[in-house]
Amino acid sequence: LMGGDRVRFAAQPDGTGMVEEILPRASLLTRPLVANVDQAVLTFAAKNPDIKSILIDRFLVLAERAHLDIIICINKTDLAEEKELQELITAYRRIGYGVIAAAAARGAGIDRLKELLTGKTTVFAGPSGVGKSTLLNAIQPGFALQTGDVSEKIGRGKHTTRFAQLLALDGGGYVVDTPGFGSIELTDMTPEQLVRCFPEFNEYGGSCKFSPCFHWKEPRCGVKEAVNQGLLSK
Template identity: 50%
Template sequence: MNTGIVIKNMNGYFYVQDEVGNMHECKVRGRLKQGRYSLLVGDRVTFDPAGTIEKILPRHNELKRPHVANLDQVILVVAAHEPDINELLLNKLIVMIEHADIPLVLCINKCDLQDDNTAALEALYRQIGYTVILTSTRTGEGLDVLKTQLHHKVSAFAGPSGVGKSSLLNAIEPTFAFQTGAVSDKIKRGRHTTRHASLYSLDGDSFIMDTPGFSAIDFSDISEERLTSLYPEFLAVEENCKFNPCYHEHEPICGVKEALAAGQISTGRYESYLVIREEIRSQRKW
C-alpha cells in the first residue's frame, strides 16, 4: 500500500503525491464517502496501485475556512498599503487560526510602502508573541527569510485578496506561475485569483498551500469562553480577574481591563474582541 499527501481535489478526483514525489490520480473508496469527515487537501492517505484511496490517516489539525488539513503553519498575509490593513479583519482571521490551533506567522507584504501605522502594527504583533516577516516582491526584501520559514513544513498562505499572496508564491518558486490580480481602484480590494485550495511541492518535505481569499468568516463553533483564550495577551493577565469565567467587559476587578487601562493591551485588539464576542452571542440567539 502506498502513502501520500492530497495535493488537490478536482472534478471528483484527488491528486496524491507519494513519498518519492510521483503524482497519482485517485478516487475515494465508497465506504470513505460515508465516513465521519470528508477527504481534504492536506490529508495524508494510503492508496492502492489502481489509484483508490483506502484510508485517511489521523489528522493533527483542521482549518474550517478554507477547509484543509494537517497544516504546520499559516502564513497570514496582509499588505502595508494597497489595500491598507483592516485591523478588525486581521484580528478576525487571527482568531480563526488560533481556534484551529495552527501556528501563525504574520507576513506584512508590500513593505516598501509601509508607513508609521504599519510599523506600529508590526511592533504590536511582535510584542504579543507572533512571528512577523516583512516582505516585498518589488525589492526582494524578506523573501529569503520567508523561504527559510517554509522549510520542512506544510504551510498555508491565507489573507484578504489583493495583498500579494500569489506574487509572493511566484517569487518563492517561479515555476508555480500563480495568476495574480490587480487591486480594484473602485473597491480597494483585490480580485479573487485563487479558486480552489491546492498544495504545491516546494521540495521533498516542504509544501505550500494557496487558498481562496477568506470571504465568509464564521465563528459559530467558537464559544465565548473559548474566545477569551484566543487572545494571547489576555491569558497573561487573566489571573488578576476576580471571576472565572470572566468575559472582560462588564465584570469588576478584571485583569484584562486593568491592562487595557494601563496601555498594556491594544485598544484595537480589545475592541475587535468585543465585536467578535457580540457576533458569537448573536449567532447563539438563533
C-alpha cells in the same frame, strides 16, 4: 476531502487511483479549509488593499484554535507609511507573534520566509489581492501561480486562486496556496473558546475577579485594566 488530507487509495489499471480512506488529521483549519499543516502564514497588505486589524485578529483566533504556529506577513510594505507600519508590527510582536515585513515586488522578506518554510507544511491565507500567490512565486518561481490586481471600484482583490493547492518546495516542505477572503465570522465559537485564543490575555487574566471572565462587561477585570494602562492594545 480537503487540501492537505492524507489518504489511502487503491491504484487503478488505467493509472488513476480511488480514495478509500481519509487518515486522521493532525490539524484542521476551518478557513481556509485545510488539514495537516504545521503553521500558517497570515498574509495581509500594508496598502492596496488597506489592512484591517480586525481581520488579522479574527484569523489569529482561527489559527490559535487549530493550534498552529503563526507567522504574520505584511506584504507591500513599500507602499505604506513607515510610522503606521511600525506601530502595527510592534503591536503584534509585543504579543509574541513573528511578523515579517515583505515587499514581494522587490524581494524584501523573501529569504526570511524561505527559512521559515523549510521542512514545514505551511498554509498561506489572507484576503484577496494581498499578494499570497506573488509571494509564493518569489519564493519559488517555478510555481508560476496566477496573480491578480485589486479592484479600484470596491478596494478589494480580485479572486485569482480558486481552490487550495498543495505545492512542494525545492528546499523541503510544502505550502498550501488558498483562495482569498473578504470577511471572517466566528459564530461557531463559544465565549469560553474565544477567550482561550488570545494568548496575550494569559498574563493578566489571573487577576480577574470572576472565573471564567470574558473581559467584556465584568467588573475588576485584569485584562481590561491592562488595556486601560496601555499594556494591551485595544
